[in-house]
Amino acid sequence: MSDIVTWVNVGPLSNIPQQGARTFQTETDRIAIFRTLDDQIYALLDRCPHKDGPLAQGIVHGRFVTCPLHNMVFSLETGEAQGTDDGCAARVDVRVVNDTVHIGLNAQQTGLRHAG
Amino acid sequence: MNHVPAALLKKTRLVVIGNGMAGMRTVEEILARAPDKYDITVFGAEPRVNYNRIMLSPLLSGEKKFDDIVINTMSWYQENNIHLLSDDPVVEIDRDRKIVISKSGSKTAYDQLLLATGSDPIMIPVPGHKLPGVVTFRDVDDVDVMLKAAQKGGPAVVIGGGLLGLEAASGLQARGMSVTVLHLANHVMERQLDPSAGYLLAQELGRRGIDVITEANTAEIIGTDSVTGVRLKNGHMIPADLVVMAVGIRPNGRLAADAGIAVERGIVVDDVMTTSDPDIFAVGECVQHRGQCYGLVAPLFEMAKSCADHLTEIETGGYAGSVTSTKLKVTGVDVFSAGDFSGGGETEEIVFRDAGRGVYKRIVLEDGRIKGAVLYGDTSDGAWYFQLMKDGQDVTDLRDTLAFGQAFAGGATANPFDAVAALPDDAEICGCNGICKGTIVSAITEKGLTSLEEVKGHTKASASCGSCSGLVENLLAATLGGDYEAAAIKPVCPCTDHDHDSVRRLIIAKTLKSMPAVMQELEWKSSDGCHICRPALNYYLLAAWPGEYVDHAASRFINERVHANIQKDGTYSVVPRMWGGLTNPRELRAIADVADKFDIPTVKVTGGQRIDLLGVKKEDLPAVWADLNAAGMVSGHAYGKSLRTVKSCVGQEWCRFGTQMSMGMAVELEQMTWGSWMPHKFKMAVSGCPRNCAEATIKDFGVVATDGGWDLHVGGNGGIHVRATELLCKVTTGDEVKEYCGAFIQLYREEARYLERTAPWIERVGLKHVQERVVDDTQNRVALFARFLESQKTAQIDPWAERASQGVDSHEFKSLSLIAAE
Numbered sequence: 001m002s003d004i005v006t007w008v009n010v011g012p013l014s015n016i017p018q019q020g021a022r023t024f025q026t027e028t029d030r031i032a033i034f035r036t037l038d039d040q041i042y043a044l045l046d047r048c049p050h051k052d053g054p055l056a057q058g059i060v061h062g063r064f065v066t067c068p069l070h071n072m073v074f075s076l077e078t079g080e081a082q083g084t085d086d087g088c089a090a091r092v093d094v095r096v097v098n099d100t101v102h103i104g105l106n107a108q109q110t111g112l113r114h115a116g
Numbered sequence: 117m118n119h120v121p122a123a124l125l126k127k128t129r130l131v132v133i134g135n136g137m138a139g140m141r142t143v144e145e146i147l148a149r150a151p152d153k154y155d156i157t158v159f160g161a162e163p164r165v166n167y168n169r170i171m172l173s174p175l176l177s178g179e180k181k182f183d184d185i186v187i188n189t190m191s192w193y194q195e196n197n198i199h200l201l202s203d204d205p206v207v208e209i210d211r212d213r214k215i216v217i218s219k220s221g222s223k224t225a226y227d228q229l230l231l232a233t234g235s236d237p238i239m240i241p242v243p244g245h246k247l248p249g250v251v252t253f254r255d256v257d258d259v260d261v262m263l264k265a266a267q268k269g270g271p272a273v274v275i276g277g278g279l280l281g282l283e284a285a286s287g288l289q290a291r292g293m294s295v296t297v298l299h300l301a302n303h304v305m306e307r308q309l310d311p312s313a314g315y316l317l318a319q320e321l322g323r324r325g326i327d328v329i330t331e332a333n334t335a336e337i338i339g340t341d342s343v344t345g346v347r348l349k350n351g352h353m354i355p356a357d358l359v360v361m362a363v364g365i366r367p368n369g370r371l372a373a374d375a376g377i378a379v380e381r382g383i384v385v386d387d388v389m390t391t392s393d394p395d396i397f398a399v400g401e402c403v404q405h406r407g408q409c410y411g412l413v414a415p416l417f418e419m420a421k422s423c424a425d426h427l428t429e430i431e432t433g434g435y436a437g438s439v440t441s442t443k444l445k446v447t448g449v450d451v452f453s454a455g456d457f458s459g460g461g462e463t464e465e466i467v468f469r470d471a472g473r474g475v476y477k478r479i480v481l482e483d484g485r486i487k488g489a490v491l492y493g494d495t496s497d498g499a500w501y502f503q504l505m506k507d508g509q510d511v512t513d514l515r516d517t518l519a520f521g522q523a524f525a526g527g528a529t530a531n532p533f534d535a536v537a538a539l540p541d542d543a544e545i546c547g548c549n550g551i552c553k554g555t556i557v558s559a560i561t562e563k564g565l566t567s568l569e570e571v572k573g574h575t576k577a578s579a580s581c582g583s584c585s586g587l588v589e590n591l592l593a594a595t596l597g598g599d600y601e602a603a604a605i606k607p608v609c610p611c612t613d614h615d616h617d618s619v620r621r622l623i624i625a626k627t628l629k630s631m632p633a634v635m636q637e638l639e640w641k642s643s644d645g646c647h648i649c650r651p652a653l654n655y656y657l658l659a660a661w662p663g664e665y666v667d668h669a670a671s672r673f674i675n676e677r678v679h680a681n682i683q684k685d686g687t688y689s690v691v692p693r694m695w696g697g698l699t700n701p702r703e704l705r706a707i708a709d710v711a712d713k714f715d716i717p718t719v720k721v722t723g724g725q726r727i728d729l730l731g732v733k734k735e736d737l738p739a740v741w742a743d744l745n746a747a748g749m750v751s752g753h754a755y756g757k758s759l760r761t762v763k764s765c766v767g768q769e770w771c772r773f774g775t776q777m778s779m780g781m782a783v784e785l786e787q788m789t790w791g792s793w794m795p796h797k798f799k800m801a802v803s804g805c806p807r808n809c810a811e812a813t814i815k816d817f818g819v820v821a822t823d824g825g826w827d828l829h830v831g832g833n834g835g836i837h838v839r840a841t842e843l844l845c846k847v848t849t850g851d852e853v854k855e856y857c858g859a860f861i862q863l864y865r866e867e868a869r870y871l872e873r874t875a876p877w878i879e880r881v882g883l884k885h886v887q888e889r890v891v892d893d894t895q896n897r898v899a900l901f902a903r904f905l906e907s908q909k910t911a912q913i914d915p916w917a918e919r920a921s922q923g924v925d926s927h928e929f930k931s932l933s934l935i936a937a938e
Binding site: 010052 | 302310311458462642643645646647650651669670671672673678684685686927931932933935936
């Protein structure tokens with residue numbers, strides 16, 4: 001996501017469960033925002049490159065998430081599929097400011113950010 | 117009134133507000149550089165000389181006396197011509213006139229002013245926080261109050277399980293109080309320790325008799341004249357004669373802010389500790405430097421140096437911020453952490469666990485350099501790691517042995533065979549049975565043993581808890597050389613060397629009752645497991661400690677987390693329970709209404725005699741369940757590794773061939789077994805005659821009625837490898853059917869591996885094994901059945917009702933965008 005136009009506040013860190021994730025619907029995509037056991041925050045498009053599985057519903061372990069549909073494992077840091085699988089889940093910029101999570105969205109995504 | 121004698125007026129007047137560690141260290145640094153440059157006046161709020169605040173813990177525990185922790189005695193102030201005005205705090209800074217005004221009204225002029233006002237302990241304003249007996253843990257007066265309370269013994273509560281809180285707890289416990297620590301986060305010292313080290317620390321505190329309650333939210337401090345207890349938000353009451361509030365500190369920037377100096381979280385300073393007023397400086401816990409506030413002693417000393425350099429006109433690079441490390445000052449508890457051990461970015465981690473010694477080490481690397489470290493149990497290499505980290509040294513060449521510490525850094529090999537070969541003959545290998553290396557080696561050579569099993573048989577080594585089996589295998593390999601091939605142990609996943617069976621056995625043998633406990637004691641190689649081991653561990657813990665283990669939702673597959681089946685498009689399917697496959701017009705109407713109301717696109721009859729509602733949006737699930745609950749329906753667990761369905765034919769109730777009441781039996785079995793978590797899905801069926809219309813002989817547990825009773829079949833399934841059941845036994849009464857069913861399920865629950873259905877399990881262990889335990893051994897059957905019923909007591913709660921009306925796991929069903937839109 002190189003053409004960030006807006007950082008969007010998606011609420012407090014505490015809203016996202018540890019070893020879990022929640023989603024944020026933008027105009028064009030659904031974003032999965034993950035929180036690891038040690039409170040690191042990552043974001044990916046909520047769409048597995050394999051069969052569009054909702055990654056936010058997967059099991060979060062270490063810095064990885066396992067897609068709930070076919071158990072492909074993705075790095076939360078790079079989005080790359082692990083092991084022998086190929087594919088890359090799209091990363092979304094994310095930062096935490098004063099315990100509040102912000103995601104970086106492009107112009108298309110911010111068109112109507114509360115849709116859905 | 118001016119305290120500075122006229123003769124000294126030619127010197128620059130430096131006034132220091134704060135007689136604490138930061139202020140006095142700065143003064144010492146200035147005196148070391150330019151002893152005659154300044155005429156120094158110090159204001160202290162406490163009525164005593166300067167002391168070492170980080171030694172309050174040993175002062176409390178009795179390991180030190182006040183005199184031991186004094187840094188600068190009265191004579192030091194006199195020798196250096198420092199005017200110490202203690203017990204008279206400054207209340208105002210007049211920057212226009214360049215004077216400070218104290219509480220007693222005295223006015224003191226300054227040329228340069230140094231603020232070292234430190235920090236204030238945070239007092240949570242819960243009701244009762246002003247009662248006598250509620251203290252913070254910040255100065256010698258607090259310690260006096262605590263010591264007075266401790267003389268009477270009795271219960272104490274420490275609110276806050278951080279560094280300071282645990283030191284307070286430990287000190288009070290050493291003084292004879294019974295201490296409970298209340299901590300808001302889910303493990304103690306969460307800022308300094310990761311969950312694994314937090315677990316070990318909580319264990320150790322527990323052994324010392326300190327009760328730690330995590331996720332404890334204080335509602336109120338109770339008492340009329342003085343404290344009598346603390347009430348938590350969940351209603352829990354803890355009696356206390358003393359409450360210590362140790363929840364953190366807040367930089368004290370009040371004086372500065374009142375004087376119009378820039379203050380954010382702390383007093384804002386640049387790299388030479390200058391505030392927004394060029395004649396006013398600040399050091400210590402009251403400052404905010406490059407956005408950072410510090411509550412540890414090392415940064416204060418570094419700030420003091422930079423500030424002194426600047427005040428004595430020595431050119432330096434200034435203060436660049438601190439990399440910090442912490443050590444818990446509790447005797448006998450070794451905890452160390454440094455740097456950023458949270459991982460993330462391009463980091464990798466090295467995890468070392470030694471369950472026997474209670475050691476945990478985690479070192480986080482980035483670009484071949486140490487970025488952070490957490491050590492528990494053995495902190496002797498903390499300083500070494502910290503130095504490597506501060507130096508930014510490339511540790512790539514040391515990586516393989518880094519976890520073993522500095523002693524191994526010389527390039528010694530880490531080959532495990534060499535390590536056991538180097539052990540002396542009297543080194544104990546198997547702690548359970550007291551077997552030494554020499555005994556094992558001579559058994560191997562004299563008796564020609566070639567496998568772990570043989571060694572177990574001949575020496576008993578690793579025959580009990582099994583945690584030394586790796587060592588024994590290494591011994592076999594070292595003794596036999598190339599002739600030894602290790603038995604193929606199939607680890608649960610790459611996070612561990614243990615297979616499913618040893619994990620199950622060790623959970624019981626070592627009474628491991630939580631996920632962090634298992635991972636630590638069984639030496640897991642990752643910090644929080646993976647999607648393969650976590651669901652398995654969650655099940656094993658649940659099965660081992662029913663009613664006690666708290667289910668870990670984050671370790672369950674999505675279907676079991678949201679109690680519905682995820683579909684290929686991310687929607688869910690919902691299957692309400694229909695006992696024995698029976699329904700009625702009221703339920704059918706409710707299902708039809710739900711399908712209409714929520715635009716459910718597909719309604720399908722399943723193979724298990726249920727109705728499946730497909731294509732439900734995740735956020736609609738709680739409302740769908742609420743409507744189904746209202747019609748009396750509960751979760752059908754069609755999504756779980758659990759009891760799924762009990763199919764039935766119409767049986768003697770209607771069928772002209774029926775020999776027994778199969779519908780009634782199916783309903784009874786389903787009501788007894790629903791809600792039970794299993795290693796895999798579990799299906800049952802009851803047929804009312806040998807024609808077997810309910811297809812009971814391809815079920816995990818199938819019941820087929822005969823003229824005189826019931827045939828019980830086990831271990832069947834459909835699927836890729838269709839397997840017909842084998843006959844377990846024949847029984848006569850309905851009560852026997854239920855007892856054998858419950859006992860069989862419990863044996864499966866206790867013995868099978870996670871994700872192993874009854875068919876492969878029985879093929880692995882043999883039908884005879886099952887018959888011996890469930891049929892032949894009456895006592896064992898009764899015991900199995902009793903354990904099953906016991907575990908059902910806490911399992912039979914409708915998960916839909918909890919989520920539809922009690923708000924359980926509400927975060928699962930509402931996206932952040934929906935919250936934002938509200």
